[in-house]
Amino acid sequence: xxxxxxxxxxxxxxxxxxxxxxxxxxxxxxxxxxxxxxxxxxxxxxxxxxxxxxxxxxxxxxxxxxxxxxxxxxxxxxxxxxxxxxxxxxxxxxxxxxxxxxxxxxxxxxxxxxxxxxxxxxx
Numbered sequence: 001x002x003x004x005x006x007x008x009x010x011x012x013x014x015x016x017x018x019x020x021x022x023x024x025x026x027x028x029x030x031x032x033x034x035x036x037x038x039x040x041x042x043x044x045x046x047x048x049x050x051x052x053x054x055x056x057x058x059x060x061x062x063x064x065x066x067x068x069x070x071x072x073x074x075x076x077x078x079x080x081x082x083x084x085x086x087x088x089x090x091x092x093x094x095x096x097x098x099x100x101x102x103x104x105x106x107x108x109x110x111x112x113x114x115x116x117x118x119x120x121x122x123x
Contacts, residue, residue, distance in 0.1 A: 002026035002112050004096050009117030012086055016121070020081040022096030022114055033099040034072050034079035037107065038092035038119075047105045048094070051079065054102045061105070063089075086121045093118050 008020040020036070035050025049060040049070040058070050069082040079096055094117050097110035104110075 004098070004112055004114035006094065006096050006114045006117040009094060009119045011120045011122070013123055014087055014121055016086050017082070017084045018086060018119060020083070020094055020096075020117060020119070022079045022081075024077045024079075024096075024098065024112075029077055029098050030074045033101060033104070034070075035097055035099070035110070036070060036079070036081045037095045037097055037110075038090075039095070039116075040089075040092040043092075045095075045107055046092075047107070048081065050099070050104075052102050057103070059103065059105075083119070086119075088121050091119060091121045 003025045006022045012018050031053050033050050033052045036048040037045050038048050039045045047061045048064055051058045051070045051072050067085045072079045096114045098112045099110045101109045
């Protein structure tokens with residue numbers, strides 16, 4: 001049974017940094033894209049960033065470019081999200097997810113999802 005477990009979410013002040021982790025179990029995802037999505041109350045789920053297994057290419061949603069970095073550790077079957085210069089509008093429940101697609105921003109193409117970790121940015 002596949003399980004994705006996110007951790008690292010907490011309250012942080014604007015301008016601060018945070019690192020989220022997601023560890024997968026139940027199967028190996030070295031040949032899958034692993035990425036992050038987020039959802040704020042009353043809003044649609046938003047693509048944050050992902051790292052493909054093909055050439056290790058990484059891509060991001062426009063709202064986080066230059067501030068967030070996705071990395072992965074295939075030995076740990078894990079993906080990470082380093083967030084810097086956090087803003088109140090980054091407040092959301094952050095999910096990790098995996099896809100068999102090399103390059104996709106479409107949530108329907110992500111097959112497995114974690115339950116999320118809450119990030120709150122406020123003063």
